[in-house]
Amino acid sequence: MATPKPQELFASINHRPPKKDWMDVPVEIKPGRYCYAANPKSLEIVGFPHAREWNPLDDDWKLPENWKEIIIQGIKERLERFRSFKIFMDICVRCGACADKCHFFIGSGDPKNMPVLRAELLRSIYRGEFTRAGKILGRFAGARDLTPEVIKEWWYYFFQCTECRRCSVFCPYGIDTAEITIIGRELLNLLGLNIDWIATPVANCYRTGNHLGIQPHAFKDMIDFFCDDIEEITGIRPEPSFNKKGADILFITPSGDVFADPGTYTCMGYLMLFHYLKEEYGLEVTWSTYASEGGNFGFFTSHEMMKRLNAKMYMEAKRLGVKWILGGECGHMWRVIHQYMATMQHDTMGDLDFLEEPVSPITGTRFENARATKMVHIVEFTADLIKHGKLKLDKSRNDNLIMTFHDSCNPSRGMGLLEEPRYIIKNTCNHFYEMPENTIREQTFCCGGGAGLNAGENEELRMMGGLPRANAVKYVHEKYGVNMLGCICAIDRAVLPNLMDYWVPGVQVTGIHELVGNALLLPGEQERETNLRGEPLPGKEDM
Amino acid sequence: MKAIYSLFLVFALVLVALLGAGAGGMHYLFGVIIPYVAVVLFVAGFVMRVIRWGKSPVPFRIPTTCGQEFSLPWIKQNKIDNPSTTWGVILRMFFEIVLFRSLFRNTRVELHDGPKLAYASNKWLWLFALLFHYSFLTIFLRHMRLFTEPVPGFFQALESVDGMLQIGVPSLYLTDVVIVVAATYLFLRRVVIPQVRYVSLPADYFPLFLILGIVLSGIFMRYFVKTDIVSVKELTMGLVTFHPRIPEGVGTIFYIHVFLVSVLLIYFPFSKLMHMGGVFLSPTRNLANNNRMKIHVNPWNYPVKVHTYEAYEDEFREKMVEAGLPVEKPLEQQPENKE
Ligand code: HEM
Ligand code: SF4
Ligand code: SF4
Numbered sequence: 001m002a003t004p005k006p007q008e009l010f011a012s013i014n015h016r017p018p019k020k021d022w023m024d025v026p027v028e029i030k031p032g033r034y035c036y037a038a039n040p041k042s043l044e045i046v047g048f049p050h051a052r053e054w055n056p057l058d059d060d061w062k063l064p065e066n067w068k069e070i071i072i073q074g075i076k077e078r079l080e081r082f083r084s085f086k087i088f089m090d091i092c093v094r095c096g097a098c099a100d101k102c103h104f105f106i107g108s109g110d111p112k113n114m115p116v117l118r119a120e121l122l123r124s125i126y127r128g129e130f131t132r133a134g135k136i137l138g139r140f141a142g143a144r145d146l147t148p149e150v151i152k153e154w155w156y157y158f159f160q161c162t163e164c165r166r167c168s169v170f171c172p173y174g175i176d177t178a179e180i181t182i183i184g185r186e187l188l189n190l191l192g193l194n195i196d197w198i199a200t201p202v203a204n205c206y207r208t209g210n211h212l213g214i215q216p217h218a219f220k221d222m223i224d225f226f227c228d229d230i231e232e233i234t235g236i237r238p239e240p241s242f243n244k245k246g247a248d249i250l251f252i253t254p255s256g257d258v259f260a261d262p263g264t265y266t267c268m269g270y271l272m273l274f275h276y277l278k279e280e281y282g283l284e285v286t287w288s289t290y291a292s293e294g295g296n297f298g299f300f301t302s303h304e305m306m307k308r309l310n311a312k313m314y315m316e317a318k319r320l321g322v323k324w325i326l327g328g329e330c331g332h333m334w335r336v337i338h339q340y341m342a343t344m345q346h347d348t349m350g351d352l353d354f355l356e357e358p359v360s361p362i363t364g365t366r367f368e369n370a371r372a373t374k375m376v377h378i379v380e381f382t383a384d385l386i387k388h389g390k391l392k393l394d395k396s397r398n399d400n401l402i403m404t405f406h407d408s409c410n411p412s413r414g415m416g417l418l419e420e421p422r423y424i425i426k427n428t429c430n431h432f433y434e435m436p437e438n439t440i441r442e443q444t445f446c447c448g449g450g451a452g453l454n455a456g457e458n459e460e461l462r463m464m465g466g467l468p469r470a471n472a473v474k475y476v477h478e479k480y481g482v483n484m485l486g487c488i489c490a491i492d493r494a495v496l497p498n499l500m501d502y503w504v505p506g507v508q509v510t511g512i513h514e515l516v517g518n519a520l521l522l523p524g525e526q527e528r529e530t531n532l533r534g535e536p537l538p539g540k541e542d543m
Numbered sequence: 544m545k546a547i548y549s550l551f552l553v554f555a556l557v558l559v560a561l562l563g564a565g566a567g568g569m570h571y572l573f574g575v576i577i578p579y580v581a582v583v584l585f586v587a588g589f590v591m592r593v594i595r596w597g598k599s600p601v602p603f604r605i606p607t608t609c610g611q612e613f614s615l616p617w618i619k620q621n622k623i624d625n626p627s628t629t630w631g632v633i634l635r636m637f638f639e640i641v642l643f644r645s646l647f648r649n650t651r652v653e654l655h656d657g658p659k660l661a662y663a664s665n666k667w668l669w670l671f672a673l674l675f676h677y678s679f680l681t682i683f684l685r686h687m688r689l690f691t692e693p694v695p696g697f698f699q700a701l702e703s704v705d706g707m708l709q710i711g712v713p714s715l716y717l718t719d720v721v722i723v724v725a726a727t728y729l730f731l732r733r734v735v736i737p738q739v740r741y742v743s744l745p746a747d748y749f750p751l752f753l754i755l756g757i758v759l760s761g762i763f764m765r766y767f768v769k770t771d772i773v774s775v776k777e778l779t780m781g782l783v784t785f786h787p788r789i790p791e792g793v794g795t796i797f798y799i800h801v802f803l804v805s806v807l808l809i810y811f812p813f814s815k816l817m818h819m820g821g822v823f824l825s826p827t828r829n830l831a832n833n834n835r836m837k838i839h840v841n842p843w844n845y846p847v848k849v850h851t852y853e854a855y856e857d858e859f860r861e862k863m864v865e866a867g868l869p870v871e872k873p874l875e876q877q878p879e880n881k882e
Contacts, residue, residue, distance in 0.1 A: 010658035017741035047848070081843055083599040084826045090592075091821035094747050096739035097645075097668060100652040106660065116742050133746075133813045140548065142744040168607040172639070172646045172672075173818055174827035176607060206850050207858075216859050217866035243869050289868060290855050303602075304847055311849040319852055339605055342838045347846060351838065369614050369627075370835040384615055414605075416612030416625040416832060423618075438650055438662040442609040442624070468652075471660045 003032060003460045006503055010467070015100070017111040023124070023144050027153040029056050032460030033108075035159060035453065038199035043192060045203035046305065050192030056155070061148065067191055068146055072129055074187045079130070085183050088175045089126045092116060098167035098177070103445050104160050107464030112157050115167035115177035121153055122184050155193050158184040160461060162450035163300070163332075164409035169442050181451075186302040194301060198452035201297040205309050210255035210293035219289045222258050226268045233534075235526035238275035240287055243320065247286035248361065250317050251378075253328025254295040254490035257511070263493040265532045266329060266511025272520055273382065273513065276391070279523050281362045285326065291316035294333040295490060299340075300452035307344040310336055313375075314349045324358040325375040329511050331489035332450065334377060334417070335410035342373040363388040377411075379488055382516060383420040386427045392521040395430050397531065399538040401484040401515075402431040404476045406469065406496070407444035408489035418442075421488050421512050428519040433480040439472035447487075449495035462495065463502050470503035477504050485509045546734060549748035553756045556806055557799055564798030573798040574778055575787040581805035588812025593820050602841040604834050607827040627833045639828055643669055668732065675725035678718035679754070681705060682761075685716070689779040711766070719762050726755050750816055753807055760800040770794040 004012070018025060034056055043051035050064050064070065079086050098115040100106060105113040112118060120142070127134030127143035134143030144150070161181040168176035188194065201211035208215055214222065220242055231237040241247060253270065257263040277283040291312040298305035317325050327337055342352065355374040358367040365384045367376045385391050403425055411417040418441050425432050439445055448466030476482040485496060485507055496509040518531045529540050564573035610621025626632045638644040651665040685702050688694045706714040730751050733743050764770050771792040781787045811817070823829065856863065856870055864874050 007658070010654075013654060015652075015654070016737050022741060080599055081602060083596060083601045083824065084605065086596055086599050087821045087824055087826075090596075091815060091818040091825075093815045093818055094739070094742045094744065095646075095668065095672075096736065096742060097649050099738045099742070101650075106652050111738070111741055114738060114742065120742065131813070140745045142746055165607055168827055169609055170645055170648050172643055173822045174607055174639075174645065174825040176605070176827045179605070179827075209855065215862060216868055217862040220866050220868060245869070289863070290852050308847045308849050311847070312852075315849070315852060338834050340603055342835070343603055343841050344844065346838060346840060347844045365615065368836070369612065372838050373835040375835065380614055383618075387615070387617060413607055413609070415834075416608035416610060416621070417614070418611045419618045420614065436662075443648075467658075468660055471658065474659075 003463055003502075006463075009460070009463060012109075013107065013464075014109045015105075016109075022111060022117060022120075023139070026149060027156050029152065029156055031057075031457075033160065033458055033464075034156060034461075035195035035197050035455040035458050038192070038194035038196045040192075042196070042199040042203035043194065046206050046308070048189060048192065048194070048199075050190075052192055054192075056152075061152065061193070063148060063151065063191055067148075067151070070190050071125075071146065071151070071187055074190050075126065075129070078183050078186070079126075082179075082183065084176070084179050087173075088119065088180055089123055091173055092119065092123070092175055094120075095172065097170050097172065098175070101167050101170045102161075102177075103164070103166070103448060103468045104162075104461070104465045107448075107467035108160075108461070110160075112153070113160055115161075115171075118157050118161055119175070119177050119180045121150070121157055122180055125150060151188070151191065151193070154184055155188055158188065159195055159453065160465075162409070162446045162448070162453055162465065164446040164450060165413040166409070166443065166445065169413060182299075182303075185300065189302050195452065195455070197455040198297050198300045201295075201452075202301055202305060202309065205293050205295075205297065208292075209288075209290045209312065210258075211295060211297060212255050212259050214255060214258070214292070216289035219258065219292050223267075223271070223287065226264065226271055229532070230268055230272060233528055233530055233532065234272075234522055236275065236522045236524060238271045240271055240274065241284065242287050242289055244284070244286040245320050247284040247320060247322050249283070249285045249324060249326050250291070250320055250322040251285050251287055251326045251328065252291055252294045252313060253378075254330040254333055255293045256295065256330075256490035256494055257328060258292075260494055262497065262509055262514065262533075263490050263511060265514040265517070266493065268532050269511065269513030269515070269517030270328060270378070272517045272522060273391075276520055276522055277362065277385075281390075283361055286320065286322065288316045288320070294328055294330050296333060296336045297452055299332055299336050303344075306336060306340065310341055311345060311348070313337075313341065314345050314352065318349070318354045321354075323356040324370075325355070326378055326381060327375055328378055329488040329490065329513060331408035331410040331491060333490075335414040337373070337375050338415045341375070360384055362390050377417060377420070379417060379420045379424060379512060382513070383423045386424060391516075393428055393516075393519040394521055395428055395519055397518050397528070397537050398429040398515055399431070400535075401429055401510075402433070402480060402482045403429050403484050403486055403515075404433050404435055404473060404482045405440070406435075406447070406473075406485055406487045406492060407440050407442075408487055408492055409444060409446050409450060411488060412442055412444050416442075417488070421486070424512050425486055425515060428515040431480075433476050433482055435472040435476050439468065445469040445472065447489075447492045447495040448499060450491055454491060454495050459498075463499065466495070466499040467503065469496075470499050473500065473507055474504045477507055483507055486512055486515065488512055545743060545745040546730075546748045549745050549752050552749060553752040553803075556753075556803060557756065557760075560799040560802035561795065564802070565795035570789045570793070570798065571787075573802055574789050574793070575782065577805045578782060578801055579787075581808040585808035585811055588809075589817075589820065592812050592817055593824075596821070596824055600842045601826050601830070602843060604830050604832075604839040605826055606830045606832045608832050612832060626831050627836070628831055632829060632831050636823070636829055640822060643673055646672060667728075671725045671728040674721050675729060678722035678725065681718045682716075682722065682758075685718075689776055690783045692780060713765060715766075719758070719765075722758050723755070723762070726751055726758065730755070746814060750807070750810070750814065753803060753810070757800065757803045757807065760796060760803060764794070764796045764800055768794060768796050770797050
């Protein structure tokens with residue numbers, strides 16, 4: 001299935017739902033919109049139940065015999081554990097305010113991608129099995145029977161939600177469909193129904209410490225390789241340390257930054273910044289090959305798997321005896337760190353007394369907002385350095401860039417990290433334009449590939465889901481000539497280039513620390529001819 | 544279709560009251576027993592539902608942040624949409640509950656050739672939702688004059704403000720008009736906006752029709768088939784003082800009105816109308832975004848299987864040493880308990 005051309009895809013979007021009631025429209029699993037089933041081996045590595053070969057296009061999904069019992073029991077347990085789930089099951093008034101807020105609905109027109117209906121897929125079963133009104137009145141009260149068809153529908157639509165929480169911003173009760181998707185996926189995992197783009201990274205991460213299964217020596221090699229490039233461009237070679245006991249700070253970033261362009265340039269930016277801080281201020285930052293993944297695809301699987309993968313961060317910080325942890329640019333990684341990590345690890349790590357309250361040794365700034373969990377976002381850290389004039393920057397080296405900034409879902413709606421990245425951009429670039437206000441900050445649109453949906457086989461879905469984001473970029477591209485889209489998320493850096501090529505050719509994607517790396521004047525550096533991408537710097541084009 | 548079912552259901556309820564209290568003359572049943580039962584079921588149902596919610600813990604602190612977080616001292620925090628203190632949360636909840644803050648953000652997406660997407664402002668739902676709820680609240684409070692003696696000044700004042708236009712006799716209440724208009728709007732948007740129609744259940748039309756039924760029967764009683772208000776007050780005072788009695792001269796229309804209210808009360812705790820309670824408990828709104836400042840404790844947190852550093856080093860020790868990475872246990876004394 002080739003993905004249709006942009007004009008065709010756009011022309012095919014129809015926001016008018018069909019005549020037939022949604023409960024009577026059977027699910028049709030469309031190629032291009034779903035991701036392949038999980039490889040059973042990956043599920044086995046982490047001990048997940050009912051691992052098997054199955055194909056979403058087959059009639060028979062080889063569900064375990066007692067699948068119904070498992071689901072009902074699973075719902076029951078989660079109702080008892082999550083007040084959010086219980087309340088969100090009970091109070092939706094179907095006002096429809098969330099309906100056209102979801103990028104997947106906007107881009108696909110599939111009515112079951114309206115957040116309210118996505119939630120109703122599960123709510124209808126909840127009503128039928130757990131509420132008196134639903135048991136007695138059945139369909140009149142919005143209840144329906146639990147059948148294998150329902151499971152298929154869940155699987156199809158819960159893996160068409162990127163857990164971006166945009167719907168939650170507009171709901172008068174804050175109903176967060178992401179929360180329902182998270183729980184829905186947990187239920188599906190009880191039946192062995194995951195997608196491979198999540199299950200395999202999870203297995204890799206569990207065993208080798210990162211999603212891509214990069215082993216320790218290879219991890220170090222890759223970073224060394226970046227150091228070669230930096231040396232070539234600047235004449236200075238950073239000397240990062242790995243697994244170093246007694247370092248000041250442990251740095252953890254998503255492995256995507258180590259692996260794929262343009263994240264790699266962001267990674268070079270980190271390396272240059274740390275080198276600079278070491279030379280100028282004696283700060284010792286160490287990388288870990290064990291906790292070499294900031295991202296956490298466990299979050300897209302189940303709360304338990306999230307905890308299992310996340311445990312490495314504090315365990316490694318404790319083993320190495322660092323003062324506090326610094327986290328790289330990543331979206332869902334930061335949702336996990338900010339809203340879940342210290343809570344989850346509290347049973348084994350307690351109040352984290354082995355770490356210190358984070359203070360920037362360079363500016364003396366106390367990171368009040370991270371005083372208990374002791375993990376600081378690198379964008380907060382760098383913004384503080386710039387504010388105190390601790391970095392020598394030459395903005396003009398980024399003069400070829402006409403920037404705009406894409407707020408990633410999780411840092412904006414699960415944290416509120418809005419001004420810091422903008423501050424860094426404005427201090428490293430001369431040209432910056434915002435996209436329209438309905439598409440940024442807390443109202444930002446997802447890249448279309450979050451929550452583990454950045455596979456190749458669902459490209460059509462990603463292009464649909466990414467449409468609102470791309471369209472806003474198109475607006476500033478046409479109006480101001482924007483040619484570079486900044487972001488602070490590794491999944492963005494993987495998803496957006498492809499999305500831009502499709503909808504807005506001519507716009508590239510960058511992490512914020514790539515901008516820092518380009519602007520930063522390293523002590524003793526040679527005159528640079530190119531930027532980190534090896535492209536000639538502004539003014540040096542014809543050399 | 545779903546709307547019609549619900550409409551018939553409300554008609555059927557009217558008919559029940561008409562036959563029971565009107566033709567059947569079962570005034571005590573409709574004027575005393577059913578209202579008492581309804582109030583008891585409402586209170587018990589409401590409380591049980593809230594307790595049931597409360598029994599489930601909030602394992603994680605998951606506010607949806609809608610503005611700048613509290614961070615560096617020179618960055619301005621949005622203290623209402625991204626509160627980091629209890630006071631901030633109280634303000635956020637205040638705006639949410641009293642002014643429907645989130646609904647105020649509403650937009651409507653439009654597709655244009657280009658391809659181009661546009662987001663049009665769309666505040667009608669917000670406006671009519673507010674009008675609907677506030678007129679409902681005012682009408683509810685105005686009714687307190689039937690349950691108090693002497694009537695407190697507040698309720699009297701409310702009544703005169705509401706009737707200040709002084710149109711007709713008895714003078715027209717503003718809220719009577721507003722609630723009919725607003726509820727009609729809410730109903731019409733449900734059938735006219737294709738997406739909203741698609742997601743609507745019979746259970747979404749039913750409360751609207753029921754409330755409209757209550758309002759219309761009330762209006763009818765006040766302005767058209769006048770009922771003896773003195774007798775009605777005698778009845779209602781009898782109910783609140785637990786000396787229930789049925790005075791002469793109370794018309795059937797009153798029993799219809801009261802029966803519909805009773806049905807609403809009974810229906811309330813089992814339905815989406817519980818959003819009234821739920822909105823206060825929604826974890827995405829009622830928690831401060833102080834996640835990294837204060838560790839939130841999950842009462843059911845349980846130990847999980849993790850991949851320890853030791854197991855990791857055991858697997859990769861040789862490669863690590865070769866690459867010059869530090870290890871805990873040197874190669875030569877590598878133990879045989881390799882995993
Ligand atoms: C704290 C109190 C309450 C708050 C904050 C609240 C808030 C809201 C909001 C924001 C909506 C969505 C907008 C809309 O569809 O109109 C709504 C809908 C609704 N509310 Fe309330 N509400 C409250 C109490 C009540 C009460 C006491 C009733 C009546 C018994 C009620 C009846 C309704 C109905 C029927 C709807 C659905 C309207 C429709 O079908 O479109 N609400 N409420
Ligand atoms: S905005 Fe909230 S209440 Fe309205 S339909 Fe969506 S989830 Fe339900
Ligand atoms: S969380 Fe995002 S992707 Fe999921 S339903 Fe809501 S708006 Fe859509």
